[in-house]
Amino acid sequence: MLSFTYPVLLWGLVGLSLPILAHMVHRHTTRRLNFPSLRFIRISQIPRKGRNWPTDILLLLMRLLLAACAVLCLAGPRWLPKEASPQSSGQETIVILDNSASMGGWGIPDEVSALLPELLSSIDGKLGAATFTEQHPLGDAARDFLRNYNPSLANLAKGSPENTISSALGLFSPESVSREVVVVSDFQTSDWQLATARLDSLGVSLRLIPVGKIRGGNLSVQGVRITPADDDQIRIWTQIKNYTAEVRTCKVKLQAGGDEWKQDLSVAPDSVLQAQFLLPRDVYIKGRVSIDEDAFSADNTYHFWLMAPPARKIEFVMTPRDDEIGEEESFFLRTAIVSSTENEWQKYLVTHHSFKDSDTKPDRDAVFIPGLGKHVSSGQISSILQYAKAGGKVIVTPGESPAETISILREQGFLEADYRGFKDSSASGLKPYRIQGLVEGTPLAKLFSGEAGKDLYLSKISKFVGLRPRGDARPIIELDDSWPLILESPLGKGRVFLCTTRFHGSWCDLPLRNSFLPLVRELLTGFGEQPESQGPSISVGETLSSPDGKKFEGTEPGLFQWENELIAVNVPREESVSGVLPVDTVRESLGSAGRLSTNKQNGPTKPEDELGEPLGQWLALLAAGLFLAESLWVRPRSRKKEDVTESTLEST
Amino acid sequence: MADTSTANLLDPFALSRIEDFNLLGRMVAEGVHAGLHKSIHHGRGTEFFQYRSYSPGEDLKFVDWKVFARSNHLYTKTFEEETNTVCYLVIDTSASMGYAGKRSPCNKLRYAVMAAAALAYLASRQGDAVGLFAYGEDVIDWIEPRTGQDHLQVVYQSLAKLKPSGKSNHAKAWPKLLGRLPGRGLVLYFSDMLEAEEELPEYLKFGQSVRYDCLSFQILDPDELDLPYKEALEFAAMEERKFVPTYPDAIRDEYQEAMNGFRSSLHSLLTGVGAEHAEFCTDQSIGNALGFFLHHREHRG
Numbered sequence: 001m002l003s004f005t006y007p008v009l010l011w012g013l014v015g016l017s018l019p020i021l022a023h024m025v026h027r028h029t030t031r032r033l034n035f036p037s038l039r040f041i042r043i044s045q046i047p048r049k050g051r052n053w054p055t056d057i058l059l060l061l062m063r064l065l066l067a068a069c070a071v072l073c074l075a076g077p078r079w080l081p082k083e084a085s086p087q088s089s090g091q092e093t094i095v096i097l098d099n100s101a102s103m104g105g106w107g108i109p110d111e112v113s114a115l116l117p118e119l120l121s122s123i124d125g126k127l128g129a130a131t132f133t134e135q136h137p138l139g140d141a142a143r144d145f146l147r148n149y150n151p152s153l154a155n156l157a158k159g160s161p162e163n164t165i166s167s168a169l170g171l172f173s174p175e176s177v178s179r180e181v182v183v184v185s186d187f188q189t190s191d192w193q194l195a196t197a198r199l200d201s202l203g204v205s206l207r208l209i210p211v212g213k214i215r216g217g218n219l220s221v222q223g224v225r226i227t228p229a230d231d232d233q234i235r236i237w238t239q240i241k242n243y244t245a246e247v248r249t250c251k252v253k254l255q256a257g258g259d260e261w262k263q264d265l266s267v268a269p270d271s272v273l274q275a276q277f278l279l280p281r282d283v284y285i286k287g288r289v290s291i292d293e294d295a296f297s298a299d300n301t302y303h304f305w306l307m308a309p310p311a312r313k314i315e316f317v318m319t320p321r322d323d324e325i326g327e328e329e330s331f332f333l334r335t336a337i338v339s340s341t342e343n344e345w346q347k348y349l350v351t352h353h354s355f356k357d358s359d360t361k362p363d364r365d366a367v368f369i370p371g372l373g374k375h376v377s378s379g380q381i382s383s384i385l386q387y388a389k390a391g392g393k394v395i396v397t398p399g400e401s402p403a404e405t406i407s408i409l410r411e412q413g414f415l416e417a418d419y420r421g422f423k424d425s426s427a428s429g430l431k432p433y434r435i436q437g438l439v440e441g442t443p444l445a446k447l448f449s450g451e452a453g454k455d456l457y458l459s460k461i462s463k464f465v466g467l468r469p470r471g472d473a474r475p476i477i478e479l480d481d482s483w484p485l486i487l488e489s490p491l492g493k494g495r496v497f498l499c500t501t502r503f504h505g506s507w508c509d510l511p512l513r514n515s516f517l518p519l520v521r522e523l524l525t526g527f528g529e530q531p532e533s534q535g536p537s538i539s540v541g542e543t544l545s546s547p548d549g550k551k552f553e554g555t556e557p558g559l560f561q562w563e564n565e566l567i568a569v570n571v572p573r574e575e576s577v578s579g580v581l582p583v584d585t586v587r588e589s590l591g592s593a594g595r596l597s598t599n600k601q602n603g604p605t606k607p608e609d610e611l612g613e614p615l616g617q618w619l620a621l622l623a624a625g626l627f628l629a630e631s632l633w634v635r636p637r638s639r640k641k642e643d644v645t646e647s648t649l650e651s652t
Numbered sequence: 653m654a655d656t657s658t659a660n661l662l663d664p665f666a667l668s669r670i671e672d673f674n675l676l677g678r679m680v681a682e683g684v685h686a687g688l689h690k691s692i693h694h695g696r697g698t699e700f701f702q703y704r705s706y707s708p709g710e711d712l713k714f715v716d717w718k719v720f721a722r723s724n725h726l727y728t729k730t731f732e733e734e735t736n737t738v739c740y741l742v743i744d745t746s747a748s749m750g751y752a753g754k755r756s757p758c759n760k761l762r763y764a765v766m767a768a769a770a771l772a773y774l775a776s777r778q779g780d781a782v783g784l785f786a787y788g789e790d791v792i793d794w795i796e797p798r799t800g801q802d803h804l805q806v807v808y809q810s811l812a813k814l815k816p817s818g819k820s821n822h823a824k825a826w827p828k829l830l831g832r833l834p835g836r837g838l839v840l841y842f843s844d845m846l847e848a849e850e851e852l853p854e855y856l857k858f859g860q861s862v863r864y865d866c867l868s869f870q871i872l873d874p875d876e877l878d879l880p881y882k883e884a885l886e887f888a889a890m891e892e893r894k895f896v897p898t899y900p901d902a903i904r905d906e907y908q909e910a911m912n913g914f915r916s917s918l919h920s921l922l923t924g925v926g927a928e929h930a931e932f933c934t935d936q937s938i939g940n941a942l943g944f945f946l947h948h949r950e951h952r953g
Contacts, residue, residue, distance in 0.1 A: 032886045036748035036760075036876060037846040038894055040910035041887050044902035 002615075005076030012071035019063040023056060062630050069623035077615040091125030092138060092176040094168045095146055098185030099131040100159030101540070101575035105296025108186060108212035109151035115209065119182065120146055128171040132159050133541075137171050156298055156557060157541025158572035159191035165590065169202065179204045186212035187581045190574035198591040206592035208583045218243040219250050220299035220576035221289050222272060223537075226306070229278060234306070236277040238289045242267035243578045250291045256284040256306055279306065286559050299576040303559050304537070305566040311347040312365035314524065317380065318352045319371055325400060326371035329504045332511040333368060336520040348524065366393040366524055371502065372408060373399030381412050388414070389492025391549065395523055397499045402465040414496050416473035416489045420466035423483065432460035432508075433479040444477065447518055456515040461485065461508040464501040486523075493549065497523060536565050539572035738783065738797040738834040739775040741768045741807070743814060744843030745788040747890040750816030753875035756934035760871040761816045763934045764842035767869060769811050771840055776804045780838075784810050787825035789818030797834065819891040822848055826855035836863040841927075845870045845918060853921040860926035867928045870918070874935050879907045 004010060035041070103112070120127075120143065129135070129142040133155050136142035165181065172179050181204055185192070199206050222239035229235040242248045247268055252275040254261040267273045279287075284306040291300045314337055319326030334350045341348045348365070367384055369376060388394045398405040402422045409415035425432045435457055438445040448456045467484055469475060475484035476497070487498040501507045503516075510516050536544055544552040544567060552562040554569035561567070581589075706715055706726035714728040743764055752759035758766075772782045776799065783797030784807050793810045795803075820843070833839070839859075845852055845868070852868075859866030874880075881900040888895050900907075915931065922929040 031883065032888050032895070033881070034751070034890050035887045036751045036844060036873070036890055038887050038889045038896050039847050040907045040914070041879075041896050041898055042903055042906075043896055044898040 001079070003078045004072075005078065007075060009071065009075040012074065013068060015071070016064050016067050019060060019067060023060045059630070059633055062626055062633070066623055066626040066630060069619045069626060073616050073619040073623060077619065079613040079615055090176075091123075091178045091180065092128070092172050093123045093125060093180045093182060094128040094130060094138075094171050095119065095123070095142075096161075096164055096168055096181060096183045096185075097129065097131045097146070097149065097151075098159055098161070098183070098187075098191070099133060099151075099155045100188070100191055101156045101298045101571050102159070102186055102188045102191070102296065102577075103151065103212070104156070104298055105218070106186070106212040106215055107295075111211045112149075112151035112184060115184070115211070116146060116149060119184070119209070123182070125178070126173070126176075128168070130164055130168040130171065131155070132157065132161075132164050135167060135171065138173060155541070156571045156575075158539060158574050159185075159188065161185070161192050161195035162197065165195070165197050165199075169204065172204075180207060181205070182207045182209065183586075184209045184211060186210065186215075187583065187586050188575065188577055189579035189581055190577040192581050192586055192589070195586070196589050196591070200591050204592075206587060206590055208586055210580070210583055213580065215295070215578035215580060216244055217295040218299070218576060218578055219248055219267065219291055219294055220296075220573060221252075221291055221302040222573050222576075223570075224287070224289055224302050224304040226304065228281070232281045233278050234281045236279060236287065236289075236304075238275040238277065238302070239272050240265055240267055240275060240291060241272045241576065242269055243576060245269045253290050254279075254287060255290070256287040259284075282308075296576060298571040299573060301557065302570050303557055304568050305559055307566060309346050309536075309566050310564050311349040312524075314348050314350045314366050314368065315353040315364045316350065316368045316370065317376060317384070320373075320375040323371055323373075323375070323400070325502065325504050325506060329370045329397060329502050330368070332503050332516075333370065333520060336511070336517050337524060340517040340521040340524075364392065366395060369394065369396045371399040372396050372405045373401060374404060374408075376408070378411070381408065385412055385414060385491070388494040388496055391493035391546070393495055393497070394491075395497045395499065397502045398465045406465065409498070414489060414491050415498070416471035417467035417469045417484075417487060417498070420468055422463070423466045424463050426462045432462045433464065433481075433483065434461070435459055435485060436478045436480065436482070438477070444522060447522060448515060455513050456519070459508060459510050459513055459515070461501050461510075463507040467498070467500055537568040537570065539574075540569055541572070542569075738837035739772070739780045740783045740785055740797060740829070740833070740837055740839045741772055741811075742829060742839055742841040742843075743768055743784070743786045743811075744820050744841075744845075745786050745792050745814050745816055746818055746820030746843075747788070747816050748820070748844055748846055749871070751873050751876070751890060752934070753873040753880075755874045755880075758934060759816065760844055760873060760934055761814060763932065764869065764871045765811045765814055767871075767932070768840065768842055769808055772804060772807055772811075775838075776801065782807050785825075785829050786810070786814055787821070788816070789821050789824075791825055791828060794828075796832075797837070820846075820848070822851045822855060830855065830858060833858070833864065837865075839864065839866045841866060841868040842871060843868070844872055844876075849914060849918040849921055852918070853925045853927070856922060856927035857925035859928070865928070866926065868922055868930070870915075870929065870931045872931060872933055874933050877908070877911060877933070879904050 097112070103109070126138040127143050127146070128138040129145050136145045161183075165183075168181060179202075181199065183206070185208075187208070187210055220241045220243065222241045224239075225237040227235045227237070236254065238252055238254070240250065240252060247266060249264060249266045252263045252265050254263075254277045256279060261277050261279075263275045263277070265273055265275050275289075287304050287306045289302045289304070293300065316330055316334065319330055321327075337348050337350055353364075353367070364387070367387060369384065384392075384394055396405075396409070403419070406415065406419045423433070437457075438448060438453070445453075461479055464479065464483065464485065467487060469484060469487055471489075473487050473489040475482075476486040476488050477484070479485050483500070485500055487500065489496045489498065501510075503511050505511065510519065538544055538554045540554050540557060542554050544554070544562070544565070546552075546563050546565075550563065552560070552565075552567060554560075554567070557570050559566070559568055706728050716727050716729050719725070719727045743761075745761060749761035749764065750759050752762075756763075768784075775782050779799055781797035781799045782804060784793055784795040785791070786793040792814065795807055795810055829839075839856075841856065843852075856866050856868060858864045879900050884897070884899040886895055886897040919929050919931075
């Protein structure tokens, strides 16, 4: 269909009345006749005939067509193909509905139910829809989705606005002229504070519709922690947070195995209080803590396993009998692992393993190779390598012949470092090396802050293998002069942690220090990436991956058994936050100055004047042809040679 | 429209019609009437005119024996009285003569040229000397009267070349002609004579003389008589830069009355000075027009 870049110029078609009027009032006096003598010819009044029709119809039509072509040409005509018709290339709107868990509380469902119909009626053009969990492309299906949307059935996952907005932008058609994103959300701080976009630069206007502005009256069960207690009991710590600005009392209820325990709690404003329950060990399997209903009820319940999670397997490669240092190192590490988790819900099972050639089953949490040397066959190494590539975690300490260790690592292809020799401060009479400051914000830095950090920094490292990392290898802990103490290298789906020193008194005094256990614990957990000690606990919407690549998705709150894991899924507590961002802050974060006019062309939005096939040049050609024809039509007729009567005055 | 070649100037239809009439009605007294369709009249004039070769059968009394004695060749004398008139064809070639209405086979100049050519032929057959004087804004062509077929062809060629142009300047042309007129003669004047009823009688009054005759042929187009146009027009004068927009229906009666008045007045004035005057419309056959005129002359003679 026909479209115009400057439709206002079409008003020029009103001027087509001028040629019509001219032809209506035109006096038929234009023909000139050469006459022998004008002696007896006088001027006379040409009678006005009441014309109902203009004269020279054909000439008039030609002039009208010429004028129309000129006006249409100026208006910038374009022929839009079917797929670029205004139906599809006009206003396109994507409505993003925040369906995070927080949208289920504070009366927001009713508010959203009330505003959606009015919102739908106010949107012209094509409509698409998106939530944090699903998308509906432009069309009637999206409009139906929004029309039938039930806010009460809000997803219980955490919101991911940035990803949702990014995905929603992909719903716009390439031919759209005007794009708008409408966001209906409570703009909760925990969800939106890190959300950014560049909508202005993409030519997308933004409309924000805040809901749930009144956020008072919420208490939340933040989490549950289980620790072994004396006398075959377990202690259940329940954290209750008061998000209000006033003291709130609540009844905390623990349910397990059909039994119920209650406690009254009075929580200060904006603070957390723990409720403690003692239960017999190994009696109950599943537990649930809940509090009274309030403005946001999704966070009033917390599910947890009362069964101890399966012990994690930590396997050690056996050291040669004649390797005393190796034996002692293994002993230290095994003891440290067992000790560090003795009072934890999550236990570790330490075993020795021979790692036969075909043994690649990734059913162990970590593999230790203390004192890597020739005693470890290539087949064993290859097997361990395969375990690592499948998602396992391998921890290696050097043997008494570091060069041998380096050589083995190189041969197997999982050394991404340059060997710079064996460093022995005692032999060279130098001072022992110390651990450098840990990087702020890392799990290690958090673990070794304060006094724990002091102990760690006092450790003396006398011997270590000098390595300079390259490729993807990165140091976890560094010594003086930036020599890595622990080097992490990714290997397939897993990782290799190469310790440049041995956990033995002849190499360093770490095993004697208080910080040794926490350090080993961190080593086992992959330095912060291991699930909590009471077993995996994820939020609704999160995914848990096994070392062999299998995934568990937490779609609803509850307790689940998956693989060898006991998984607790709960509503993300970030959704309990009552703080909301101001609309202007959100708008600024999303790079939007407000509602854009359709003439503002930025980014990939296709300007209207680039749509369709331009017709201006064809109309210009037609107008030129009509002009030529009109000129020829009204040109003065030439004198015929044989007709002296028609002679022009040039002959006189 | 008739071809301008000399051969077509001699319209056989016109010529056949003219041969039935005595062209020179008034010239009977000089013996012209008797010379129609006859060879050159030898008549007993008092003034020797010229020698010509003796033709067997002629009267020997007119043989000049002295010339025979000298040249041993027979010649006869011819005398002035027995001849023919000097016939001057005077043609107005002004621009207005170029008008041709839709009802006319040709423009007025063409019509005049054909009529002049016909009369020139007749005159030449009678032994008349034929001359040509054509003028518009100035003298266009001037051929002294002579006899003979060869000369006649020269006259025909000149007639064929005439084109209408310019404004008719009677005051400039006529004195020149009048100063070169022979002792006696016949002036055949072809013009539309528009707007010249004041001037022309003055120049044509030589017709009152016994030595000269003047026959004025006024050539008009039928459109000039009845102004037949239906739509409003802008009339443009052919001899000057003048334009008059008008609606013919509104002025037709007035125009015709004025035109008739002009024609009547011109006729009276010209005949009053002894110049024969006749009107011819270009939609009339040349033969009919000349025949009508000659018939009129015969009866008057």
